[in-house]
Structure formats: C-alpha cells, structure tokens
Amino acid sequence: MPELPEVETTKKGLEKTKGAFFIDVWTDTPKLIKKPSFSEFKKRIKGKKIKEIRRIGKNIILDLSDDYSLLIHLKMTGSLLYGEVKDKYIHLIFFLNNGSQLALSDVRKFAKVELHKTKELKLDIGPDALKEKLNLKGKKGRIKTVLMDQKTIGGIGNIYSDEILFDSKINPFRKANELNKKELDRLQKSTTKIFKKAVLEKGTSVSDYKTTLGQKGGYAQFLKVYQKDKCPICQTKLKRAKIGGRTAHFCSQCQKL
DNA sequence: AGTTGTGTTGAAGA
DNA sequence: ATCTTCAACACAAC
Numbered sequence: 001m002p003e004l005p006e007v008e009t010t011k012k013g014l015e016k017t018k019g020a021f022f023i024d025v026w027t028d029t030p031k032l033i034k035k036p037s038f039s040e041f042k043k044r045i046k047g048k049k050i051k052e053i054r055r056i057g058k059n060i061i062l063d064l065s066d067d068y069s070l071l072i073h074l075k076m077t078g079s080l081l082y083g084e085v086k087d088k089y090i091h092l093i094f095f096l097n098n099g100s101q102l103a104l105s106d107v108r109k110f111a112k113v114e115l116h117k118t119k120e121l122k123l124d125i126g127p128d129a130l131k132e133k134l135n136l137k138g139k140k141g142r143i144k145t146v147l148m149d150q151k152t153i154g155g156i157g158n159i160y161s162d163e164i165l166f167d168s169k170i171n172p173f174r175k176a177n178e179l180n181k182k183e184l185d186r187l188q189k190s191t192t193k194i195f196k197k198a199v200l201e202k203g204t205s206v207s208d209y210k211t212t213l214g215q216k217g218g219y220a221q222f223l224k225v226y227q228k229d230k231c232p233i234c235q236t237k238l239k240r241a242k243i244g245g246r247t248a249h250f251c252s253q254c255q256k257l
Numbered sequence: 258a259g260t261t262g263t264g265t266t267g268a269a270g271a
Numbered sequence: 272a273t274c275t276t277c278a279a280c281a282c283a284a285c
Contacts, residue, residue: 107281
C-alpha cells in the first residue's frame with residue numbers, strides 16, 4: 001500500500017543518504033530494473049553521488065551526480081530499507097560508501113527501478129494530493145476512480161480514497177463532474193486532513209509496508225472504513241463493491257448517492 | 258489442497 | 272475516447 005503518506009515517509013527516511021556514493025549494487029531479480037539493462041545499470045550507477053531526494057506522486061526520485069536520476073516506484077508491496085536491512089524479501093541492495101546499504105524489499109516483485117538522465121525523466125502525474133489543489137474539471141468517471149487516477153491527482157490509492165470519501169461523506173459511485181461546490185470543498189479538506197495526519201503517523205501498514213527503518217506506519221489505527229466492518233458513525237454494516245476493479249469500502253447511510 | 262483477495266499500474270481488449 | 276479486465280508475483284486466509 002505505498003500511497004502518498006508511505007512514499008513521503010520513505011522519502012524523508014532517505015534524506016540521510018544524501019551525500020553518499022554508490023559503490024556497488026546487487027540483485028537476485030534483475031527485471032526489477034526496467035532500464036537500462038541490469039549490467040548497464042550497475043556500470044553507470046557506480047560512483048554516482050546522491051544529491052537530492054524527491055517525491056512525485058507515489059514515485060521516489062534520487063537525483064544523482066552527472067545529471068542522472070534514479071526513479072523508484074514501490075508498486076504494491078515494495079519498501080525501501082536503509083540501515084537496518086534484515087528482511088527475507090530483499091531483492092535489490094545498493095552498497096554505499098558510508099558503510100550503509102539501501103535495500104528494496106518486495107514480496108511480489110512488482111516494484112520498478114529506472115536510471116534516467118535527469119532532464120529526460122518525465123512523469124505524467126497530476127497535482128500532488130498533499131501540497132496542491134485538486135482539479136477535477138472535466139472528469140466524468142466515478143469519483144473513487146478519478147481520485148486514484150495518477151494523471152489527475154498524484155498520490156491517492158485504494159486505502160486513502162476510501163478514507164477520504166468517507167470523511168467527506170461522498171459515495172464512491174458518484175460521478176466526479178456531478179459533485180457540487182460544497183462536496184468538492186469537503187473533498188479537498190478531507191484529502192488534506194487525512195494525508196497530513198497519515199504523514200505524521202508515517203503511513204499505514206496493513207500488510208507489507210515498512211518505513212526505511214523497517215518499522216510499521218501508525219495510521220492503521222485511524223482507518224475508519226478500509227477493511228472495516230461497521231460504520232464508526234452510524235454503526236451500519238459497511239458495504240464493499242468493486243469500482244474500476246478495486247474494492248471500495250463505504251457506508252451506504254453516511255455516503256448517500 | 259484449491260480458491261480468493263491483496264496495496265499498483267500499464268497494456269490489452271471491448 | 273473511455274471503460275473494464277488481466278497480468279506481473281507471492282502469500283495469507285478461508
């Protein structure tokens with residue numbers, strides 16, 4: 001579940017790698033490195049210095065010396081570990097000149113790692129859900145799907161879309177372009193509120209997600225509807241429905257159509 | 258022991 | 272164009 005708060009937490013955890021140099025890299029799953037080929041990747045990354053850490057939506061970017069950038073997407077079950085790297089699902093390890101290791105743990109091996117020239121790195125990600133205003137103009141799909149569309153908004157996934165819609169009392173089946181001004185305003189406020197809190201709590205660990213120190217995020221205890229049974233407001237049994245292939249959790253009483 | 262569901266996203270099909 | 276389904280993979284829970 002690395003969504004915005006988890007990736008932001010990871011980004012913060014990586015700040016202390018700044019200034020270090022890559023000495024070597026190891027993997028047992030070369031296909032995690034999508035470009036260039038692993039052997040080329042290994043050659044190029046050696047000796048590069050980590051200059052800056054950025055997050056764009058759910059992507060992590062390490063800006064390196066010589067105008068290169070390392071792009072990492074954790075997908076469903078990835079986490080980046082730094083320092084304490086004991087974990088049975090580690091498939092990629094970067095060895096740094098400060099004696100530490102930066103490791104990718106990923107049960108399902110969906111994560112993506114790419115090395116680009118910084119100026120050739122182009123991501124089609126909408127306004128950041130934490131820092132920028134949502135813009136749903138012209139979006140006709142269901143609101144839950146639209147919220148999770150990275151080209152529209154950067155950073156929202158299945159868990160937080162459920163939580164945001166519950167907090168703003170909007171039914172996930174509603175069409176985005178049919179929301180009134182008041183509803184859009186609530187949506188904006190809920191998004192900001194929930195993401196700020198979740199970042200403070202270092203994200204949500206429902207199953208695999210870990211911080212760079214291998215710890216669980218603390219937001220799970222604040223979840224109200226995701227994989228829950230009863231509505232915390234009216235006690236009605238929560239509904240589950242597939243929307244755009246994803247399971248939506250919502251309260252049919254508090255989130256009326 | 259087989260089936261089902263799981264956070265993401267891109268590609269393929271309708 | 273826009274939407275839904277599937278595949279990438281491994282595991283836990285039924």
